[in-house]
Amino acid sequence: EILVIDFGSQYTQLIARRVRELKVYSEIIPCNAPFSEIEKRNPSGIILSGGPASVFEKDSPSIDRKIFNLEIPILGICYGMQLITHLLGGKVSRAEKREYGKAILKIDDFSDLFAEIKNETVVWMSHADKINEMPEGFIRLAHTENSPYAAMADKVRKIYALQFHPEVVHTEEGKKILKNFVFKICGCKPTWNMHSFVERETEEIRKKVGKYKVVCALSGGVDSTVTAVLVHKAIGDALTCIFVDNGLLRAGEREKVEEMLRNNFHINLKVVDASERFLKRLKGVHDPERKRKIIGGEFIKIFEEEAKKIEGVKFLAQGTLYPDVIESISFKGPSATIKSHHNVGGLLKRMKLKLIEPLRELFKDEVRELGKELGIPEEILYRHPFPGPGLAIRCVGEVTRERLEILRQADKIVLEEIKKSGWYKKVWQSFAVLLPIRTVGVMGDERTYEHVIAIRAVHSVDGMTADWVKLPHELLERLSNRIINEVKGVNRVVYDITSKPPGTIEWE
Ligand code: XMP
Known part of the structure; x- marks a missing residue:
């Protein structure tokens, strides 16, 4: 070493x-x-x-x-x-x-x-x-x-x-x-690889955890999935994953996560259906920051309620990567920066939990390599990032069940077409946004007055800066056609041509 x-x-x-x-x-x-x-x-x-x-x-x-x-x-x-x-x-x-x-x-x-x-x-x-x-x-x-x-x-x-x-x-x-x-x-020999990383980390996790239990907040993204599978490999059923369905997920998300973790990996998975709760709290809320705070706060509450039901829990496993801790790992202090939407600091204190962060030394591409070693399908390892507050921050204006459904359907079409055309692996993120306005259109011989969907696709290396993707016009055309024909309530599609800065990747 x-x-x-x-x-x-x-x-x-x-x-x-x-x-x-x-x-x-x-x-x-x-x-x-x-x-x-x-x-x-x-x-x-x-x-x-x-x-x-x-x-x-x-x-x-x-x-x-x-x-x-x-x-x-x-x-x-x-x-x-x-x-x-x-x-x-x-x-x-x-x-x-x-x-x-x-x-x-x-x-x-x-x-x-x-x-x-x-x-x-x-x-x-x-x-x-x-x-x-x-x-x-x-x-x-x-x-x-x-x-x-x-x-x-x-x-x-x-x-x-x-x-x-x-x-x-x-x-x-x-x-x-x-x-x-x-x-x-130093006289080292080149013998280390992801296989030895897994052996070493699982051994360390086992030692650290002892006879206690571990909880993990599963989002379905790359980092939390790899963390869960790795910790599970180390301690098996002493790990419980909690997946909160906040009603702000993409089409088929929850089912995919359940299928993979339960059926493929046999991980203890607790799915909490909390969409009612989230939507109630979001009623009438338009401000982006308030949305984020409400969702973050509610998530922590639910997670804590569920974690408390498990006896002997002493650890929280988290998929923090090195870029997440870049400013805090150094000598300045022990407090790790935690993504704002998952503000688990208070939770750790209240429940007296300790963190397990097996990925904290790794870069994203190393995490993918680790995931491959653990047998996680490529489809998951190469997923685009998805924000913690979910579709709520892509549903500009008030978040309601009806508006979310429109957005979800449009988003599904965007992802399907982007994948089919081979662009999925070439871009950092691609998704649909529902705007809070209606515009006039004509369909058949009738006047329509309906919603607008914006499509966003960006290139980025780390999410800090980004450029909009010059998707081929034919692809944009197909997206527009399909969304307007298949998603009821939408009569106009626009493409976002803003880089970051000055824009952000998400609209809220
Ligand atoms: P912005 O919109 O700030 O997004 O340009 C940069 C990257 O971060 C993702 N993002 C989030 N991820 N929780 C997350 O886990 C969040 O609250 C959040 N907000 C934005 C965004 O999708 C993009 O990849």
Whole structure:
């Protein structure tokens, strides 16, 4: 195992991911974890991440010096390098010029970390402080125009340090450099894969849970499904999944979830039909934020009611992914950011539950790979994201049973056609929105005055920014025809051509 110690860099997770891509297991711990945690894990190598702090600041994050006596190879990256220098008696100074972006690295020593790297190679820098004097015992491995010590090492103690970021794609030979560290210097073997991840995680979950019970809120999406199947593999019937049918789901959603979890995986599944309750609370509500709050609040209440019925529950399993915790995993504090609609913080406290988040180290594509390893069908693993508040935030204006039904039918047609045409896998999300207006039309020889459906399809990598998809006109034509012919109450279809920003992906 390679242990990554996090000093708050936005790239920390990327380091762990790159190591896993080399088929070596890697995990992250925050830099304020007790030293015994490192000793206990006894990793084959340690990587100190970058971070936003400066070693000159008061209370800047640090690490126990004993780490240098463990005889475990260490690689410091950026802040990690400055910290090594600072702690071992070298000199760090504020650079006159901050160095950010591309730089040409010139190699001085090709023997291990830079074995088989080009003489001059492009690297990615992002730092304000730099090394002026190396600690005793260190030699220079490489330099750039601005950084006389862009890479250094104490080869006897196997301590290596880089001023640049080998984990980002802009560092052209970054992967090779990490490979050299992991294999040549730490002596790891490339034996890890998703199969070993499953073995390791299930073992850990079993140990953690002991004789207690676990609940999991199942949404039917990729993350919660993979979490449920993984936890079930670990503890079987000690897991109960709760699926709340809030009446705001897509066509056939609930049936699909029931079929898969009960019949395929034999998971304890409790389905709560709460559509009445949600719709009652949403009556007369038009404001998007109020809708979200009501739905979030109601969900937590129902979930808690159900969870309390299970005896011996001590844990809540959640499909939190790394991007969800990106800002909170670091040393700043233990509180994980939880998606606003599933504000489970209060629930955890009230019910004295602890979290199990087996996916928290993974990226979405790794979760899909894990899902495949667990035998979850592709149809589920490649599903588009669906918001917690469901169709309510795509039903602009008041949410009623009748309006939801119109939206549900239109949405079903959008998904069917998008899938049939092969676009489903090419886009991030595609769906229908019901607008709160009526417009005039003519059907047969009669005047109509009916609802408008908007179609939305976007490309995105992470949901943070998005661009509308240039769907072929023929496909849009088919969508429009089918929706107007098949969905009663709709006489007009429009296509949303707004990117994010300035628009958001959802309409509310
Ligand atoms: P927006 O509309 O903010 O959406 O551009 C970005 C991505 O997040 C999804 N989304 C949500 N997901 N709970 C969720 O789990 C929510 O409350 C929520 N709101 C938006 C949205 O579908 C898109 O993928």
